[in-house]
Amino acid sequence: GAGVSQTPSNKVTEKGKYVELRCDPISGHTALYWYRQSLGQGPEFLIYFQGTGAADDSGLPNDRFFAVRPEGSVSTLKIQRTERGDSAVYLCASSWASGRGSEQFFGPGTRLTVL
Protein backbone atom coordinates (compact mmCIF):
# COMPACT_ATOMS: atom_id res chain seq x y z
CA GLY A 1 0.00 0.00 0.00
CA ALA A 2 0.98 3.64 -0.28
CA GLY A 3 3.23 4.99 2.38
CA VAL A 4 3.86 8.54 3.50
CA SER A 5 4.90 10.72 0.62
CA GLN A 6 6.65 14.08 0.69
CA THR A 7 7.15 16.66 -2.00
CA PRO A 8 9.41 17.97 -3.25
CA SER A 9 12.19 15.51 -2.56
CA ASN A 10 14.73 18.30 -2.88
CA LYS A 11 14.32 22.03 -2.56
CA VAL A 12 17.02 24.61 -3.12
CA THR A 13 16.20 28.19 -2.24
CA GLU A 14 17.91 31.44 -1.48
CA LYS A 15 18.22 33.04 1.90
CA GLY A 16 15.17 35.10 2.71
CA LYS A 17 12.77 33.20 0.47
CA TYR A 18 9.57 31.42 1.48
CA VAL A 19 9.18 27.66 1.07
CA GLU A 20 6.40 25.14 1.47
CA LEU A 21 6.96 21.45 2.08
CA ARG A 22 4.13 18.99 1.60
CA CYS A 23 3.31 15.74 3.35
CA ASP A 24 0.72 13.15 2.32
CA PRO A 25 0.17 10.77 5.23
CA ILE A 26 -1.07 7.21 5.05
CA SER A 27 -4.80 7.18 4.48
CA GLY A 28 -6.69 6.87 7.75
CA HIS A 29 -3.86 8.05 9.98
CA THR A 30 -5.10 10.85 12.16
CA ALA A 31 -1.76 11.70 13.76
CA LEU A 32 0.89 13.54 11.75
CA TYR A 33 4.34 14.67 12.81
CA TRP A 34 7.03 16.90 11.34
CA TYR A 35 10.69 16.46 12.18
CA ARG A 36 13.89 18.12 11.06
CA GLN A 37 17.10 16.17 10.70
CA SER A 38 20.53 17.71 10.34
CA LEU A 39 23.54 15.76 9.13
CA GLY A 40 24.76 13.28 11.71
CA GLN A 41 21.87 13.95 14.08
CA GLY A 42 18.65 12.17 14.85
CA PRO A 43 15.31 13.62 13.81
CA GLU A 44 14.26 16.65 15.87
CA PHE A 45 10.57 16.98 16.68
CA LEU A 46 8.85 20.08 15.28
CA ILE A 47 5.09 19.70 15.49
CA TYR A 48 2.33 17.13 15.97
CA PHE A 49 -1.20 17.18 14.55
CA GLN A 50 -4.14 15.17 15.79
CA GLY A 51 -6.69 15.60 13.05
CA THR A 52 -6.75 19.20 11.86
CA GLY A 53 -5.36 20.80 14.97
CA ALA A 54 -1.78 21.23 16.06
CA ALA A 55 -1.77 19.43 19.40
CA ASP A 56 1.87 20.15 20.12
CA ASP A 57 3.96 22.76 18.29
CA SER A 58 6.59 23.09 20.98
CA GLY A 59 9.35 21.99 18.64
CA LEU A 60 8.98 24.77 16.11
CA PRO A 61 12.20 26.77 16.45
CA ASN A 62 10.68 30.22 15.93
CA ASP A 63 7.77 32.05 14.35
CA ARG A 64 9.19 31.70 10.86
CA PHE A 65 7.99 28.10 10.93
CA PHE A 66 4.33 27.27 10.59
CA ALA A 67 2.41 24.15 9.65
CA VAL A 68 -1.18 23.47 8.66
CA ARG A 69 -3.38 20.47 8.10
CA PRO A 70 -6.72 22.00 7.08
CA GLU A 71 -8.64 18.83 6.24
CA GLY A 72 -6.95 16.43 8.59
CA SER A 73 -4.97 14.72 5.86
CA VAL A 74 -2.31 16.53 3.83
CA SER A 75 -0.04 18.84 5.79
CA THR A 76 2.15 21.71 4.68
CA LEU A 77 5.16 23.00 6.56
CA LYS A 78 5.82 26.62 5.76
CA ILE A 79 9.08 28.43 6.37
CA GLN A 80 9.29 32.18 5.96
CA ARG A 81 12.46 34.23 5.41
CA THR A 82 14.59 31.14 5.17
CA GLU A 83 18.05 31.15 6.70
CA ARG A 84 21.08 29.02 5.91
CA GLY A 85 20.64 27.29 9.26
CA ASP A 86 17.28 25.95 8.08
CA SER A 87 19.07 23.63 5.69
CA ALA A 88 18.22 20.07 6.71
CA VAL A 89 16.07 17.10 5.80
CA TYR A 90 12.47 17.64 6.82
CA LEU A 91 10.70 14.41 7.68
CA CYS A 92 7.01 13.77 7.99
CA ALA A 93 5.48 10.80 9.80
CA SER A 94 1.96 9.60 10.44
CA SER A 95 0.40 7.12 12.81
CA TRP A 96 -2.90 5.70 13.98
CA ALA A 97 -4.80 7.30 16.80
CA SER A 98 -5.12 5.99 20.30
CA GLY A 99 -5.64 2.31 20.92
CA ARG A 100 -3.84 1.12 17.84
CA GLY A 101 -0.29 1.76 18.90
CA SER A 102 1.84 4.71 18.00
CA GLU A 103 4.24 3.30 15.44
CA GLN A 104 5.20 6.23 13.28
CA PHE A 105 5.50 5.70 9.54
CA PHE A 106 8.01 8.08 8.02
CA GLY A 107 8.21 9.54 4.57
CA PRO A 108 11.48 9.83 2.64
CA GLY A 109 11.92 13.46 3.59
CA THR A 110 12.48 16.73 1.77
CA ARG A 111 16.05 17.90 1.61
CA LEU A 112 16.03 21.69 1.96
CA THR A 113 19.12 23.66 1.01
CA VAL A 114 19.21 27.38 1.70
CA LEU A 115 21.95 29.17 -0.21
Next chain:
Amino acid sequence: LAKTTQPISMDSYEGQEVNITCSHNNIATNDYITWYQQFPSQGPRFIIQGYKTKVTNEVASLFIPADRKSSTLSLPRVSLSDTAVYYCLVGDMTSGGYQKVTFGIGTKLQVIP
Protein backbone atom coordinates in the same frame (compact mmCIF):
# COMPACT_ATOMS: atom_id res chain seq x y z
CA LEU B 1 10.94 13.23 28.20
CA ALA B 2 13.24 10.48 29.35
CA LYS B 3 16.74 10.92 28.04
CA THR B 4 18.39 7.94 26.40
CA THR B 5 22.03 6.99 26.08
CA GLN B 6 23.32 4.48 23.56
CA PRO B 7 26.70 3.76 21.96
CA ILE B 8 27.53 6.03 19.05
CA SER B 9 28.79 3.21 16.87
CA MET B 10 29.24 -0.55 16.69
CA ASP B 11 30.87 -2.94 14.25
CA SER B 12 29.84 -6.55 13.69
CA TYR B 13 30.65 -9.32 11.28
CA GLU B 14 27.99 -10.82 9.09
CA GLY B 15 26.12 -13.69 10.70
CA GLN B 16 26.71 -12.56 14.24
CA GLU B 17 24.11 -11.53 16.76
CA VAL B 18 24.20 -7.85 17.61
CA ASN B 19 23.02 -6.40 20.90
CA ILE B 20 22.60 -2.65 21.27
CA THR B 21 21.91 -1.43 24.79
CA CYS B 22 20.16 1.80 25.60
CA SER B 23 20.08 3.46 29.03
CA HIS B 24 17.03 5.42 30.13
CA ASN B 25 17.44 5.92 33.85
CA ASN B 26 14.56 8.36 34.31
CA ILE B 27 11.94 6.41 32.40
CA ALA B 28 8.42 7.15 33.61
CA THR B 29 5.64 4.73 34.41
CA ASN B 30 3.69 5.45 31.22
CA ASP B 31 6.72 5.39 28.93
CA TYR B 32 7.19 2.76 26.27
CA ILE B 33 10.49 1.92 24.62
CA THR B 34 10.67 1.98 20.85
CA TRP B 35 13.49 1.27 18.42
CA TYR B 36 13.76 2.65 14.91
CA GLN B 37 16.17 1.90 12.09
CA GLN B 38 17.31 4.45 9.54
CA PHE B 39 19.15 3.90 6.28
CA PRO B 40 20.88 6.79 4.49
CA SER B 41 18.51 9.06 2.59
CA GLN B 42 15.45 7.39 4.08
CA GLY B 43 13.12 8.13 6.97
CA PRO B 44 13.34 6.02 10.12
CA ARG B 45 11.53 2.70 10.16
CA PHE B 46 9.88 1.15 13.21
CA ILE B 47 11.54 -2.03 14.43
CA ILE B 48 10.06 -2.97 17.76
CA GLN B 49 8.34 -1.59 20.83
CA GLY B 50 7.91 -2.82 24.37
CA TYR B 51 7.05 -1.93 27.93
CA LYS B 52 8.66 -4.66 30.00
CA THR B 53 10.23 -8.13 29.84
CA LYS B 54 10.78 -9.43 26.33
CA VAL B 55 9.23 -8.68 22.98
CA THR B 56 10.08 -10.53 19.80
CA ASN B 57 9.03 -10.06 16.21
CA GLU B 58 10.28 -11.27 12.86
CA VAL B 59 13.05 -8.70 12.82
CA ALA B 60 14.40 -8.36 16.35
CA SER B 61 14.01 -8.97 20.05
CA LEU B 62 13.77 -6.36 22.76
CA PHE B 63 14.85 -7.17 26.29
CA ILE B 64 13.72 -4.93 29.13
CA PRO B 65 14.77 -5.68 32.71
CA ALA B 66 12.40 -5.31 35.63
CA ASP B 67 13.61 -1.82 36.59
CA ARG B 68 13.17 -0.66 32.96
CA LYS B 69 16.17 1.64 33.23
CA SER B 70 17.73 0.08 30.17
CA SER B 71 16.77 -2.00 27.17
CA THR B 72 18.64 -4.13 24.66
CA LEU B 73 17.81 -4.49 21.01
CA SER B 74 18.96 -7.85 19.69
CA LEU B 75 19.42 -8.45 15.97
CA PRO B 76 19.98 -12.13 15.14
CA ARG B 77 22.53 -13.04 12.48
CA VAL B 78 23.03 -9.63 10.94
CA SER B 79 23.69 -9.15 7.25
CA LEU B 80 25.24 -6.29 5.33
CA SER B 81 21.78 -4.84 4.77
CA ASP B 82 21.43 -4.27 8.51
CA THR B 83 24.06 -1.53 8.32
CA ALA B 84 22.10 1.49 9.51
CA VAL B 85 21.57 3.87 12.40
CA TYR B 86 19.45 2.50 15.25
CA TYR B 87 17.55 4.84 17.54
CA CYS B 88 16.24 4.06 21.01
CA LEU B 89 13.28 6.21 22.02
CA VAL B 90 11.26 6.50 25.19
CA GLY B 91 7.86 8.13 25.24
CA ASP B 92 4.43 8.22 26.79
CA MET B 93 1.87 6.33 24.75
CA THR B 94 -1.11 7.03 26.94
CA SER B 95 -1.88 10.52 25.61
CA GLY B 96 -4.36 9.57 22.93
CA GLY B 97 -1.91 7.48 20.99
CA TYR B 98 0.50 10.35 20.65
CA GLN B 99 3.99 9.41 21.55
CA LYS B 100 6.15 12.46 21.80
CA VAL B 101 9.61 11.11 21.50
CA THR B 102 13.11 12.42 21.23
CA PHE B 103 15.54 10.88 18.81
CA GLY B 104 19.12 11.00 20.03
CA ILE B 105 22.14 10.57 17.79
CA GLY B 106 21.50 6.83 17.57
CA THR B 107 23.90 3.94 17.16
CA LYS B 108 25.57 3.57 13.81
CA LEU B 109 25.90 -0.17 13.15
CA GLN B 110 28.41 -1.21 10.54
CA VAL B 111 28.19 -4.83 9.42
CA ILE B 112 31.44 -6.14 8.02
CA PRO B 113 31.63 -8.96 5.45
